[in-house]
Amino acid sequence: MHPDLVLTNARLLDPGSGDFLPHDALVLSGGRIAGFGAAAAAGAEVLDLGGAVVVPGLTDGHLHPVSGAERTAGVDLSGCTDLEGVRAALAGAVRELPAGQWLRGWGLDPNAFGDLPVSADSVGPVLDGVPAAIDLFDAHSMLASRRALELAGIDGPRRFEQGSAEVVCDPAGRPTGLLLEDAACELVEAVAPRPSFEELCRASAEVLRRMAAAGLTGGHAMDANGESLAVYAALEERGQLPLRLRIAPWVQPGASPADLAELVRRQGGGGRRWRVDGAKLFMDGTIDNGTAWLERPDCHGESTGAFWPDPAEYTRVIGELHRAGVPTATHAIGDAAVRHVLDAVERAVAAHGRGAVRHRVEHVETVPDDTVARFAALGVAASMQPTHCTEYTRADHTDNWSRRLGEERANRAFRCRDLAAAGARVVLGSDWPIAPFEPLGVMAGARHRRPARDLRQPPHLPGQALTPLQALAGYTLAPAWAAGEEDRAGRLAVGHRADLTVLAENPLTVPDTELAGVPVLLTVSDGEVTHRAV
Template sequence: MRPRLVLHSARLLDPATGGFLPETALAVGEDGRIAALGDDEEVRALAGPATTVVGLDGAVVTPGLVDGHVHPVSGAELTHGLDLSGCAGLDDVRAALAERVRSLGRGEWLFGWGLDPNVFGDRPVAVEPFDAVLDGVPAFLLLFDAHSALASRRALELAGVDGPRTFGQASAEVVCDADGRPTGLLQEDAACELVERAAPRPTHEERRDRLAAALRAMAAAGLTGGHAMDANGESLALYAELDAAGELPLRLRVAPWCQPGTDADGVRELIAGQGAGGALWQVAGVKLFMDGTIDNGTAWLERPDCHGESTHAFWPDPAVYTAIVGELHRAGVPTATHAIGDAAVRHVLDSIEKARATGGVPGVRHRVEHIETVPDDTLGRFRELGVIASMQPTHCCDFTRADHTDNWSRRLGEERAARAWRCRDLWDSGATVVLGSDWPIAPFPPLGVMAGARHRRPGRDLTLPPHGPEQALTALEALRGMTTAPAYAAGEEDRAGRLAPGHRGDLTVFAGDPLTTPATELPGLPVLLTAVDGRLTHRAPQV
């Protein structure tokens, strides 16, 4: 059988060793697996009339890059609005909002995303600074962490939100002033949804087109796969539709949410749904939350932050979370738990330890997502329990500062801010560290994620000092964090993450060597080609 893809005149980079393979060409068979490695002449001889043959003139081929934590559907929808991520102060935000308001029709909603709480300085995060600009305009402005939002006065009115509410999520809140009037700040999904339900929603076709465009952009950035950490709304139907049409350019591993209030039937439904999918997507795992975020005071810390906040778990009764993790473990379902604060991370590790003690299916690989601050005695437990550390270094780079004057660091204080995003310590402790973007929270281009893991500087100004340079990863470790590590986390190390016969033909091709390109220059390294299952999903014009 003739291969579907042949790449030749290439340098084949092995992330397991950090060296180049002796071969200069590879072929991917009709089954989507690497069928042969060899020299140019022998591999080119395998090609048939239907084979795509690409000469790379010394370009570097790596296993396809995988984003270990991404939200494709919600990201495609959220980023359709006004991008506020570049605003450095309140005046910048007001100017951006004013410009967008001028383009709106009567009664039309304004949607924004990426709002950094640091723009408020020492002021409380509230809609009041924007009241004059948003007078009479229904607006919903998502903060950068996507766990909180600001709603304008008109949006609150249309949603019927005129005071505090009670939610099943312990950290969810309609924040109100001393007189019980909403300030516009909505904490966590349950509160945000009060206003989102009142806003116009995109059609199915609009969602599909936005998702397809976002996935194409990801492929062009070098991604061949992603661990999708939600299955909300129409997500699974959209993946199925694109997959059936041959328009899914990434291989997606999807983890539906399990929220507080999920009953026994709901857990059984999550277990029964495992394995659903198509050619390039599959439901594999369950996503849970142990806390919120440090920036909005909803993380779970062992000691309160400087405002006396971040003292509670996301689950009103954390023991219920522990019981559900145990049930999923015994059913062989891997879990991925959002845990940002030190108390949250500790509770997740304790829960996984209890689950493992009950037996169950051997080899289940559980994960902790984010891990923004943890004490020393937590580090070694990841290796001991076989728990994957899933981290997003660009969150540290872009939303905190080396001098700890940012909102995240000021809330935690010097001791805890000094142990931010301990990628190096977790790696050295023997944990498997998976890297990702958490898009739309941070940009998805994987070279930027890998660069941030190495330099730990703000991507918008690389002249600024790094935050915790002692926690940086090497170039090879960063590459492994997006190749071999996500393959291991998915239990697919025997068929993914390497350039070897029998492994998937998911490939990323760069104009130069990502291991020798300086970290500050890495985001600009051209991505020449990406392939999934040996089918090209991106090809630069010059290739």
């Protein structure tokens, strides 16, 4: 049982109404909210918050803690805006690299290549002779050096079960270094060195510590890849798991009946702060790569196919999981992909009844009006990452994402406000390590629709900005609903979990462009203080 804790001189904010509760003290006991008022404080630790604002614990609706900790171990290229910067960063990393060792990198933005193709040749000779594997920012593609391709035995095109996976080759059939989707990237990953289990535990513990310091009390982890589950178990045993994590293992094309049965069997397994709950699937790739599934091709004639070579098989799998009571989260970015996911859920509900299963679509980057209206009707949550829009696209549509789509579809970018107005539950998250995990920064991006690196830039489709209350709900009420936990999470109510985030200012009244800088004074998960700055 965790020690009791009482928070006094607090302003308790309701994320539903936006009003403060008529209390100034909160009593926590046994990992739950036990009551309001300081009278029950006997024997408990008492913290005077000095008028700070308490909100329900902020939950990131889409992140990758362990795989992200491994992925971000290399050189950070996320700040490079042009090829000169990319080459300089890589050259500096190569100078520090012991002879013969691999260079890893992450966060590479295709916009940095300008009009040149994303290829090893475009980077230039800086990686000559160096085995290098560099993740693009979307984590759906990799740029491999010539030496890495050689070590992996990649000398031409390949065929994959994943419909959009590809070893990109030039007209002569020679690999360019660009690998699309996991099946292709795994060819290089299979020969590249990996961290030890202890190294992965240390890196994951540090990432989770920083997440707690940013105000996160929980997250929906969208993979169970590699040793992730063992890492969570080890960190919890060591007292190093500050977030409550809901984990959705992947279901890939080609999954057998035995694979699905094993996934169903694993549901609910875990520890006190982590559990397997749901499944993660992919209906397409990304627009930047030309691997999304669009109803019309992009400007390069790409993004015309689904991740599942047989979309009908995906529909069958959704039906099986729905019948078994397993909630699903499907990556669907393009309009055709999102439409197919909604069609599949509709068929599953018609065949087996709605029940208590709650499905969701991840990303929802460009969709027409009729698709927007279907989310609420089907009870499907829209899980969105506003900073993907603000950090990687531009209001003038000169970015790679917008150019590929063309004006009509680029003008349907990240329709957060339209989905909320249509009655959909809009769950917000970062998709870390794709974008920074700080929740106040994500909420700020949802409100101002500008790049955090230069808030003087015009907003991208400001009509799709969320209100402050909608943004807060996206980190509190909406993720609780999506997890089927609205009766015990997402609000400050007696009997609810003692997951709390304490802020120096009211997040609903702070100007949009200042929200990201509001200090996080206290983070409490399961009644335990996981971050303290008071």
